[in-house]
Amino acid sequence: xxxxxxxxxxxxxxxxxxxxxxxxxLEAIEKAEGPMSPYDIGKMMEGKGRHLDQVTIYRVINLLCxxxxxxxxxxxxxxxxxxxxxxxxxxxxLVCRGCGHLQEYRDEALCRQESQVAQKLGFQAEHHVTESxxxxxxCQG
Amino acid sequence: xxxxxxxxxxxxxxxxxxxxxxxxxLEAIEKAEGPMSPYDIGKMMEGKGRHLDQVTIYRVINLLCxxxxxxxxxxxxxxxxxxxxxxxxxxxxLVCRGCGHLQEYRDEALCRQESQVAQKLGFQAEHHVTESxxxxxxCQG
DNA sequence: GTTGGTGCAAAGGATTTGCAACTTG
DNA sequence: CAAGTTGCAAATCCTTTGCACCAAC
Numbered sequence: 001x002x003x004x005x006x007x008x009x010x011x012x013x014x015x016x017x018x019x020x021x022x023x024x025x026l027e028a029i030e031k032a033e034g035p036m037s038p039y040d041i042g043k044m045m046e047g048k049g050r051h052l053d054q055v056t057i058y059r060v061i062n063l064l065c066x067x068x069x070x071x072x073x074x075x076x077x078x079x080x081x082x083x084x085x086x087x088x089x090x091x092x093x094l095v096c097r098g099c100g101h102l103q104e105y106r107d108e109a110l111c112r113q114e115s116q117v118a119q120k121l122g123f124q125a126e127h128h129v130t131e132s133x134x135x136x137x138x139c140q141g
Numbered sequence: 142x143x144x145x146x147x148x149x150x151x152x153x154x155x156x157x158x159x160x161x162x163x164x165x166x167l168e169a170i171e172k173a174e175g176p177m178s179p180y181d182i183g184k185m186m187e188g189k190g191r192h193l194d195q196v197t198i199y200r201v202i203n204l205l206c207x208x209x210x211x212x213x214x215x216x217x218x219x220x221x222x223x224x225x226x227x228x229x230x231x232x233x234x235l236v237c238r239g240c241g242h243l244q245e246y247r248d249e250a251l252c253r254q255e256s257q258v259a260q261k262l263g264f265q266a267e268h269h270v271t272e273s274x275x276x277x278x279x280c281q282g
Numbered sequence: 283g284t285t286g287g288t289g290c291a292a293a294g295g296a297t298t299t300g301c302a303a304c305t306t307g
Numbered sequence: 308c309a310a311g312t313t314g315c316a317a318a319t320c321c322t323t324t325g326c327a328c329c330a331a332c
Contacts (some may be wrong), residue, residue, distance in 0.1 A: 017331050019287065039321060053289050058322070060287095074215035075270060094264045107258045110251075114273060117248045122278040123235045129216065129273075132259055134266040158306050158311060180296055194314050199297070 003030045003081045007069045014067065021052055025060040029070055034100060035078025073102065075131045080104075092130040098139030144171045144222045148210045155208065162193055166201040170211055175241060176219025214243065216272045221245075231255075233271040239280030 001009070004026050008018055016022075028041045036044070038057040045052045061079055064070040068091075070079045075095055083104045084091055090111050094103040111128060118125040142150070145167050149159055157163075169182045177185070179198040186193045202220055205211040209232075211220045216236055224245045225232055231252050235244040252269060259266040 015286095017286065019331070021288070037321075054321090055290080055323080056288055094259055094262065094266070096264070097267075103262065103264065105258070105262060110254060110258055113251060113254060114271070117246070117251055118235055118273055118275065121235065121244065121246055123237070123244065123273070123275055124277075124281050125235070125273040125275040126238075127274050128271060130255070130269060130271040132255060132264070132266040132269045134259065134264055134268065136265075137263040140265050156311095160306070160312065162313070178296075195296090196298080196315080197313055200312080 001085075003083075006085055007064070007081075010067055010069060016063065021056045022060050022063075024050065024052055025057060025064070026069075029064075029079065029081045032080070034102060035073045035076045035080050037078045040078065071104070073131065074129065075133065076100075076102075090128045090130070092128075093132070094136070095131055095133050096136035096139055097133050098135050101136045101138070103136070142226070144224075147226055148205070148222075151208055151210060157204065162197045163201050163204075165191065165193055166198060166205070167210075170205075170220065170222045173221070175243060176214045176217045176221050178219045181219065212245070214272065215270070216274065217241075217243070231269045231271070233269075234273070235277070236272055236274050237277035237280055238274050239276050242277045242279075244277070 004023075007026050008023075011018055011022065024045065025041060028044060029036060038054065038061050041057050041061075042052060042054045061070065065072060065079065068082055070081055071091060071093075072079050073093060073095070075093075080102060082091065084106055087106055089106050089108050091104055091106055092110075094105065096102075110130075114128050114130075115125045145164075148167050149164075152159055152163065165186065166182060169185060170177060179195065179202050182198050182202075183193060183195045202211065206213060206220065210223055212223055212232060212234075213220050214234060214236070216234075221243060223232065225247055228247055230247050230249050232245055232247055233251075235246065237243075255269050255271075256266045
């Protein structure tokens with residue numbers, strides 16, 4: 001199932017309407033190479049002759065984020081589609097400082113250990129956000 | 142050694158000048174309760190009758206960040222002083238969703254494991270940024 | 283037809299660049 | 308004194324709120 005198909009299914013199942021702006025934003029994020037800000041998406045649309053209100057884009061992005069269909073990439077300041085679909089656990093990112101390549105992954109053991117360390121400090125962790133920077137396969141050596 | 146003392150020492154040692162704006166920003170960040178944006182710092186200054194140019198604040202913050210004297214807290218959108226001083230390894234944050242309390246910590250094993258998992262994916266990690274959200278001691282139960 | 287969603291207006295927050303002038307060491 | 312910093316101007320990017328109107332189910 002493609003990202004857009006999966007996202008549209010998720011929206012419908014949760015009772016959200018499948019509107020034109022939502023489709024457009026999903027398409028933009030599906031096709032994007034890297035993280036896009038709501039602003040970027042608006043500009044891109046404008047460039048293609050289509051118009052989408054800036055505020056609407058913000059609202060759509062927020063919705064998609066809350067449904068975990070897209071993630072914010074903090075170190076890059078933008079949003080990307082979630083590539084792991086229904087996989088449980090906290091999603092993490094590897095961000096290449098060479099080419100900017102972004103890879104999403106997931107690791108239960110890491111998640112568990114992260115929570116344990118927090119526990120030792122008296123903190124009850126519910127969610128972790130992790131981004132690692134370094135060099136991807138292609139940019140090493 | 143206080144944060145400001147440590148920071149001023151670091152700046153001097155690395156050949157950076159100890160200017161009035163830098164002192165002021167350091168003082169502001171030292172005293173701040175939580176994360177402050179450059180904009181916040183400017184406003185706070187203005188409130189105290191002192192004036193500091195916005196652009197200068199950005200530049201000082203960037204410098205302090207690059208020296209690891211302050212960290213950006215992504216999930217909160219602001220900068221805080223680093224509480225771990227010269228301790229090596231990646232600094233992580235626990236962010237309480239109840240009271241907003243922020244705790245910085247460090248865990249070598251976690252860092253190592255994180256890098257190992259990345260390695261398995263062909264990625265050579267150099268630095269990790271992690272923020273966990275959940276409930277601090279006081280906000281549990 | 284209802285409810286949820288969008289568009290518009292407006293305001294203000296946040297961030298960057300280039301250059302002339304100043305201050306620190 | 309020289310190099311490193313700062314202040315200012317200006318531009319642009321980014322984000323939020325309220326309300327009237329519209330479209331998906």
